[in-house]
Amino acid sequence: MSVSTVVTGLGIAAPNGLGLEEYWSATLAGRSGIGRVSRFDPSSYPARLAGEIAGFEAERHLPNRLLPQTDRMTRLALVGADWAFADAGIVPHEVSEFEMGVATASHSGGFEFGQNELKALWSKGGQYVSAYQSFAWFYAVNSGQISIRNGMRGPCSVLVSDQAGGLDTVAQARRQVRKGTPLMVTGAMDASICPWGWVAQFASGRLSLSGDPDRAYLPFDAAACGYVPGEGGALLVLEDADHARQRGAVNVYGEVSGYAATFDPRPGSHRAGGLRRAIELALRDADASPGDIDVVFADAAGAPEPDRVEAGAITAVFGPRGVPVTAPKTMTGRLYSGAAPLDLAAALLSIRDGVIPPTVHVHVADEYDIDLVQEGPRALPVRAALVLARGHGGFNSAMVVRQVDR
Known part of the structure; x- marks a missing residue:
């Protein structure tokens, strides 16, 4: 069996675009989805901006029986999985149930569902709490609901490592494909823009307090003041390359060719962080050199110290x-x-279209000697890309995806 794992389907829900092509056209045009929170009144909170998904009506995409069972994040995940399958040209119920698996990541679980049920408990009593609360809040619920809806009885898992988990779970899916599961759905959708979730996020001390959507989230900028949270994500269909070829897959976006994860030392230890090593190990796993990488998608923390660390790791590996x-x-x-x-x-x-999307609103500080793509997309043949992600508490992950010759 081939050890090559390829991506054949994408399902995207993002604040600046619902669906693959809508997201991609908005991103290349530099259109932002960041604005004042509308899902609740944020007036009494210090942070009031978020990236919200507009126009998502779950009842248009999902059966009514699922709506009382699911949090917003799970509805986004179910629809994203449907879109990823459709993009891959796969009808799940026509595939053997043990040949498909699911691996997703989660950051906070179904916060909004949990808040609503706790509100009912406090204001009305336990008899008004939904039985679905027992699982709708849980980190693993997206994996479970996707597998049930699509009749998938192969490997099923969830990873929780903040933002780094989004790469870690794709690596877990690749691992399952290499072990013999021909097809995996992987990725993540998060959605915790509700008062309870907002307070939890604000407790990190990393949220931007700016009220200007154009100046609130400025990674690598001298004016960086924290990040703006958002909702959404992407679900991907991963397949063994031979399986994709044999079924005549229409889309083969690229190969997941390298991955690594490291963990930072404890604060105050004066030892180097682990991001550079994660990059180097991912390149080694992909059998690639720094010169083979055409673009780096940065984690982009939006705060001076983590931005300095990331820029330093990138320049240490690739040069100024x-x-x-x-x-x-x-x-x-x-x-x-x-x-x-x-x-x-x-x-x-980017690999498909030969173009790198821009970073908007940022003016790179002199201390960061990086070639940040700004002022519009950059046309450039992209054969391989490196994606970086870091999670609160010291998680570092790096992944290489590359073009597949067909």
């Missing part, structure tokens, strides 16, 4: 201004576990 760097999440906000799969999708679309 040695590779184009981009952060299209400046148009969506940081989507937690959904951010890295969305960046992976953007990297694969």
Whole structure:
């Protein structure tokens, strides 16, 4: 069996575009989805901006029986999986149930569902709490609901490592494909823009308090003041390359060719962080050199110290201004576990179309000697891309995707 794992389907839901082509056209045009929170009144909170998905009506895509069971993030995940299957040209119920598996990531679980049920408990009593609360809030619920809806009885898992989890779970899916499962759905959708989720996110101390959507999230900028949270992400269909070839897959966006994860030392230890090593190990796993990488999709924390660390790791591996760097999440906000799969999708679309999406609103500070793609997309043949993701608490992940010769 081939050890090559390829991406054959993409399902995207992002603040600046619902669906693959809508997201991609908005991203190349530099259109942002960041604005004032509308899902609740944020007036009493210090942070009031988010990347929200507009126009998503779950009842148009899902059966009514699923709506009372599911949080917004799960509805996005179910629809994203449907779109990924359709993009891959796969009808799940026509595939053997044990030949399909699911691996997703989660950051916070079904916060909004949990908030609503706890509100009912406090205000009305336990008899008014939905039985679905027992699982609708849970980190693994997206994997479970996707597998049930599509009759998938292969490997099923969830990873929780903040934003890094979005890459870690794709690596887990690749691992399952290499072990013999021909097809895996992987990636993540997150959605925790509700008062309870907002307070939890604000507690990190990393949210931007700016009220200007154009100046609130500025990674690698001298005016960086934190990040703007968002909702959404991407689901990907991964297949064994031979399986994709034999069934005549229409789309083969690229190969997941390299991955690594490291963990930072404890704060105050004065030891180097692990991001550079994650990059080097991912390149080694992909049997690639720094010169083989055409673009880096940055984690883009949006705060001076983590930005300095990331820029330093990139320049240490690739040299000063040695590779184009981009952060299209400046148009969506940081989507937690959904951010890295969305960046992976953007990297694969960059390979498909030969164009690197821009980073918006940022003016790179002199201390960061990186070639940040700004002022519009950059036309450039992209054969291989590196995607970086870091999670709160010290998680570092790096993944290489490359063009597949057909």
